[in-house]
Structures are given as C-alpha cells and as structure tokens.
C-alpha cells in the first residue's frame with residue numbers, strides 16, 4: 229500500500245472534494261485517538277500526516293491518494309472544539325462528508341485506555357443509519373496490559389454490535405496489529421476492484 233502524493237488534498241466543503249476514485253477508506257474517531265498516527269504507521273511513513281499531543285491537529289478532510297486507485301481520508305477528531313465557531317464548522321464538515329456517499333469503509337478508532345464515549349456509539353449508529361460499513365480499531369495497544377485488552381474487546385463488541393472479525397487492536401507506536409489492518413484494507417480494495425470488473 230503506497231501513497232501517490234506526499235501532500236493530501238484538503239477540503240472542508242463537499243464542493244472542494246477531489247474527483248471520486250473507486251474506493252475510499254475513512255478514519256473517524258475522537259480527537260487525539262491516533263488517526264493521523266495510524267495512517268503514518270500503515271503507510272510506513274513517519275511524518276506524512278501531521279500528528280500532535282494537542283487535540284485538534286487535523287482540521288480538514290485530508291484525502292491521501294493511493295497507488296491502488298483509492299483514497300484514505302484522515303479526518304478531524306470529534307468531541308473537541310476550542311471555540312463554538314469551530315464546533316459548528318466541524319459539524320458541517322462531518323455532515324457533508326458522511327452524506328457524500330463516497331465512503332467505502334469507515335474505521336472508527338477508540339482509545340483503549342478510555343471508556344467508550346457516547347459520541348463513539350452515536351458515530352457507529354450514524355454509520356448504520358447511512359449504510360456505511362465500518363470496523364472498530366482500538367488504538368494505543370502498547371499502553372494496555374493483557375486484562376485491559378480483554379476488557380476493552382468485550383465492551384467494544386457489545387457497545388458497537390460488531391463481530392470479532394471487525395475489531396482491530398493496534399499500536400502505531402510499536403507497529404503491533406498494523407500488518408493485519410493493512411491486509412484487511414487491501415482485501416477490501418480488491419473486493420471493490422473485483423466487483424467493478
């Protein structure tokens with residue numbers, strides 16, 4: 229899996245999105261959960277997508293064009309807005325993007341160290357409502373011991389009503405679980421291609 233261009237196409241509004249490609253994989257999740265870090269880990273790149281320990285780093289829909297004719301999009305985090313004006317802007321950005329009918333598969337990232345947030349559950353409900361297939365990715369696996377891993381798995385399966393096959397545990401920092409997530413994305417893309425031919 230390789231990125232075509234080093235700079236993403238950045239857009240806030242639907243009219244500014246790039247031309248569609250056969251598939252689009254999107255990373256959703258609360259601010260600071262590790263979306264941009266995961267993208268870098270998947271692509272084996274250290275600083276492709278900007279990351280920060282301060283929440284609110286990503287502010288637009290960032291489209292990364294991949295060699296295999298699909299986009300991965302990195303999104304702002306929800307649940308964090310410094311100012312009301314920004315909060316309204318983000319609400320519109322998400323509304324537009326979700327309604328765009330572009331998303332082939334969404335990955336909903338949750339931080340393994342935190343309790344599942346109602347915002348995450350409502351995000352999953354929105355995917356279901358809009359018929360957007362999604363999987364859950366538990367991030368920062370390196371911060372969890374064995375019993376915490378077990379606990380978050382059980383709660384996540386229940387909270388999001390997904391099967392175990394749709395739950396990934398990753399550490400972008402240590403590279404754990406990255407390979408199997410990459411494989412899963414590649415299989416999804418292959419399926420889309422097979423369907424199109």
Ligand SMILES: Nc1nc2c(ncn2[C@@H]2O[C@H](COP(=O)(O)OP(=O)(O)OP(=O)(O)O)[C@@H](O)[C@H]2O)c(=O)[nH]1
Pocket residue numbers: 257258259260261262263264265266278279280281282283284285286287303304305306367368369370371398399400401402
């Ligand atoms: N320990 C650990 N820290 C991580 C991991 N992934 C990300 N982080 C840290 O979490 C913080 C946030 O990472 P980002 O990738 O910028 O998070 P984001 O979800 O893109 O954040 P926004 O763009 O603000 O929504 C950074 O300090 C990262 O170094 C991980 O696997 N393990």
Ligand SMILES: [Mg+2]
Pocket residue numbers: 263264265278279285286302303304305
């Ligand atoms: Mg980010």
